[in-house]
Amino acid sequence: MKRLYIITAFCLAILVCPPSSFSEAPATSEQAAAVEQPAAKEPNGPAEILASLLELRKNLKEQMQLSKKKLEASKSDAEKESLEKEISQLDKQLSENSNDFERIATGIEPALFAEKKPEVFSWKEEVASLVEPAIKELKRFTIRARQKTNLKDKIAELEQLSAAANQGVAHLEEVSVQSKNKQVVKEVKGLEPEWQNIQKRLANKLELAQRELAQLEDQEVSLVESSSQSVRNFFRDRGRYLIMALLTFVAILLGFRLLYRLIVRISVRLTGQQEERSFKIRLLYIIFQVLSVVLAVIGLFFVLYLAEDWFLLSMAIVFFLGLAWTIRQGVPRLWQEGRLMLNVGAVRENERIMMYGLPWQVTTINVFCKLVNPSLDTELRVPIENLIGLTSRPFDPDEAWFPCRKGDWVEVNGGSRAKVVSLSHEQVELVERGGRRIFYPTEAFLQACPANLSRNFRMKVPFGISYGLQDKATDEIPRILKSYLEKRMEEEGYSKKCLNLLVEFMQANSSSLDLLVIADFDGDVADICKRIERAIQKWCVECCTQNDWEIPFPQLTVHKAEG
Known part of the structure; x- marks a missing residue:
């Protein structure tokens, strides 16, 4: 009952299970034996115990002397071997009796003064001791199937031997009938009883094995019934302990997470600053994570230990040992991830990083990190291991994150x-x-x-006039043309979107004097920029028509040489 109270108190402490969860724990074999067998009346003091041991020693010596006399008088090898084993057992009991007498008389364990042999650690033996309960449990689950298989193999072997024995007896009878030599017949007749005994013994063994197999087959149930019964037995015996151990594991993890959040909130209230992502809080987070996992595993082991379920305990130990052996190769990677989570690695929060060919802002570094591209309005959630090997940098607030936005x-x-x-x-x-x-x-x-084009754009429209206007092409005509264009833009409603307008002389071309109209527009009219370009060409032609300016076309001039 003390063990049950300890389990109940532990479960109440972690706020997981009711106090009566372990009230039906199965008694151990020693406890069962103590219940079934009445307690023997023990002597009142050491003197009576020592007297009892002396009486027992006397009886053992008398019995040993008697066995030695029988051994000397015996002529049978089998009887001698049996007597030698009996004498050896009596000698062992005498040695134990002497040790018990010395221990009770002195009140000290004699083994304390015995020379201890150096213990040699063997990891194979340690692993075998951990796996042994699981193997025994699996053997218990498959005992019926193995018994049935062994009986079938035994029956097949006995049938083969019985057939050979029958054949031998029949052959002896045939020889005794056919032989005319009396000496041969006599010898054969002498062999017949021995072989008949072999025949009967094999027949009896075969019949017994067949009966045992029939009994096993009669006791068999369907697979569904067997599975359901196994499940019921599991939850009745071990299911409760397993569930309680898992609940303890989860409760410790959740408890540490809640405690971490409580500490963070108290820290923020005391300092009056948002320090959730400071180095101290990050370090505290990692410490809580590691500590919660370690204590959760210890709590799981502790519940199974108190329940004295060595099968589940050994399976849990083997599982976590295998898990630790698996992740040991990732220790360097875990170290790098820890540096990232502490924000002291190559990638840091609120810096710019290149990934998937695009720049991203690292907003949060955790087990899963958040990357944001403000221009794309996209947020990525990537595992922290994907950031290993990358490097971030501080960025300027005016840096572009993408050439355009949606709607540009x-x-x-x-x-x-x-x-x-x-x-x-x-x-x-x-x-x-x-x-x-x-x-x-x-x-x-x-x-x-x-x-x-949605961030403002510039439009350049070339336009040519005749060489006959050469004296006005660089000053007067550009001024008149600009005034006309401003007037028409006002009429068409483009003047508010036109940020700048220039008309300049561009070049003296082969057939024309080229002017250049330069117009800067707001990005709001980017969708009709080609329409505006055509309108400017149209307005240039209209201005030339109103002012009688000749618009040239490609010409070929031929000069005749004087002869």
Whole structure:
């Protein structure tokens, strides 16, 4: 009962199980023996015990003398061997009697003064001692199947031997009948009783084995019934202990997690600052994680130890030893992950890192880390081991995270304009005017160096006039043309979106004097930039018409040489 009270108190301490969970623990074999057998009346003091030991020693010596006399008088080897074993056993009992007498008389264990043999540690023996309860339990589960198999093998062997014995007896009878030599017949007749005894003995053994097999088959139940019975027996005997051990394991883990959160909240309230991600809190988090796992495993072992279920305890020890042996090769990697979680590694929180060909902001480093790209509006949750081998850096607030955002108008490879309708770290989806959709892998999209028109853009429109206007081409005509363009933009409603407008002389071409219209526009009109470009060309022609400026065309001039 003391063992049961200890288990109950332990479970109450971790707030997991009711106090009566262990009330039906199976009694050990020693306890059962103590219940079934009445307690023997013990002597009152050492003197009576010593007298009893002397009386026992006297009886043992008399019995040994009697056995030695029988051994000297015996002529049978089998009887001599039996008597020698009996004498050896009596001698062992006498030695134990002497040790008991000395121990009770002195009150000290004589073995304390005996020379101790050096113990040699053998890991094979230690592992075998751990696995032994599990193997015994498995053997107990399969005992019926093994008995049935052994009986079938035994029956097959006995049938073979019985057939040979029958054949031998029949052959002896045949020889005794056919032989005319009386001496041969006499010898054969002398062999017949021995072989008949062998025949009967084998027949009896065969019949007994067949009966045992029949009894086992009669006691067999269906697989479903056997499985259900095994499950019931498991939960009745070991299931409770296993569940309590697992609940203890989980309760300790949760308790440490709640305690960690409580400490963090108290720390924040006392300091008045948000220190959840400070180095001290990170270090405390790792310590709590390691300590919670260690104590949870110890708690699981402790419950199974108090329950005295050596099968479950040995299986749990073997499991955790195997787990530790498996993860031992990952210790260097765990060290690197620990440095990352402490925020003292190559990758740190609130810094910029390159992954999957894109820049990311590291917002949280934990078992699973959070990476954010502000331009993509995408958040990734990646395991901490994926950050090993990478390096982060501080970033400027004005740094770009992606060439465009969703809804921007871009030009890819100097081609047609398209609107960005979908962005991710995997692909970019564009829609041209008219509805044609284009999909780019994000890496290919970045390699194409897209031009973002939604952040303002510049338009350059060349326009040529005749050489007959050479005297006005560099000053007067650009001024008049600019005034006309500003007027028309005001009329069409583009003036508010036009950030800058210039008309300059560009070059003297082969057939014309070229002017250049430079216009900077707000990104809001990026979707109609080609329409505005065509409008500027149109307004230049209208201005030339109003002012009678000749628009040239390619000409070929031929000079005739004087002869």
